[in-house]
Amino acid sequence: MRILVTNCNTTVAMTREIAAGARAAASAGTVIVPLTPAWGPESAEGWLDSYLSAAAVLDTLRVHDAAAPEPYHAVVMAGFGEHGREGVRELLDVPVVDITEAAAHLACLLGRRYGVITTLERSRPLIEDSLRTAGVAANCAAVVATGLGVLELDEGPATTAAFLDAARRARDAGAEVLVLGCAGMTGLKELRDHVATELGLPVVDGVAAAVQLAESVVRLGLRTSRSGSYAALRDKRRVWGATG
Template sequence: MHLLLTNCNTTEAMTKDIVAGAQEAASPGTTVTGLTPAWGPESAEGWLDSYLSAAAVLDLLRGHRELYDAVVLAGFGEHGREGARELLDVPVVDITEAAAHLACLLGRRYGVVTTLDRTRGQIEDSLHTAGVARNCAAVVGTGFSVLDLADVKERTSAAFLAAARQAREAGAEVLVLGCAGMTGLQRLLGRELDMPVVDGVAAAVRLAESLVGLGLTTSRAGSYAKPLAKRRDWGPPGA
């Protein structure tokens, strides 16, 4: 089985990290190719970035000609998944919803620990429209930006641990990592708090495999019908 994974930002190093995590999480026989958008934000933090990212990721997907069995959208809380479902004939799994789906199977309430506080609203909305917000006890920010995560391991660890404790206090029995590319944190939180910690990338890889394995793909009956044929310009004139 072959999965396509799209980063939500233009930072290639991050794509590489995420693909490594995805490959590690995949079943034997599954290969994962990572794609980095040719345009968009260098990191997605907030709605402006998220909408820019959504268009860039959809542009990336529509232009990709090689064959693949399913797509993993690796932007936590980012927009775009419904558009990808319209566009493609293969299953599309977003890491936000994926993490929540598996978390629901592991405890009665889950909590999300994420980067900047400003992204909490987006994540809540994304979980809501995905239909899995009900068991979410809290979305807690750490104050660290996406690009910080690469650098300041020690301070981020402490901040994520504090956020996780706050989520547990709010009723979470399972933790969800609200950002891609946090493998180290996953181990730390699990060990320190003795709670299951779900990484969205890993969850999405397994869910994508599940859908492919069962021969299931996106419904065309309603919301996710094929896009109508029409003129669409994917970027400023002159591009």
């Protein structure tokens, strides 16, 4: 099985980390095909970035799809809380799984309430809205920001302290499971293990969760419904980016 995993921003180093996280989570026989959008923001932090990212990811998939040398069986969208998911479902015939919803789906199986640890406070509303639209917000106890930008994440002491603090606030709000609320956190393995041990809570990574869910949907032969919301696109004139 081949799964296309799209970063939502143009930072190639992050695409690499996401691909590594996806590969670590994939079953034997699954090939992860990473994709960096051809344009867009270098990191998605807030509404404008998220809308820019959505169009860039759609455009890149559209072009890639036309030119793809080999077929792929599913798409994983690796932008936590970012827009675009529903548009990709209209665009492509293969199943589409977004890391935001994926993490929440698995978290719901592990505890009665989950909490999301994310980057900046300005990402919180996007994540809340994305979970709600995906139908998995009901058991979300809290989305808590660490105050760190997407490209500032590392495994140093400041990040660790910010994570532990955010995780404790999520737990105090009722979270029994933690969700890593940024694609850029998929590579912070030591940090994640540290938080899990310190708080005694399972920690779900969205990239890993989405790869597993994408595999599941493919294995069961399921596809996106073409009746209703995700009906096939209408033919029309669309221009993707200003000309010259």
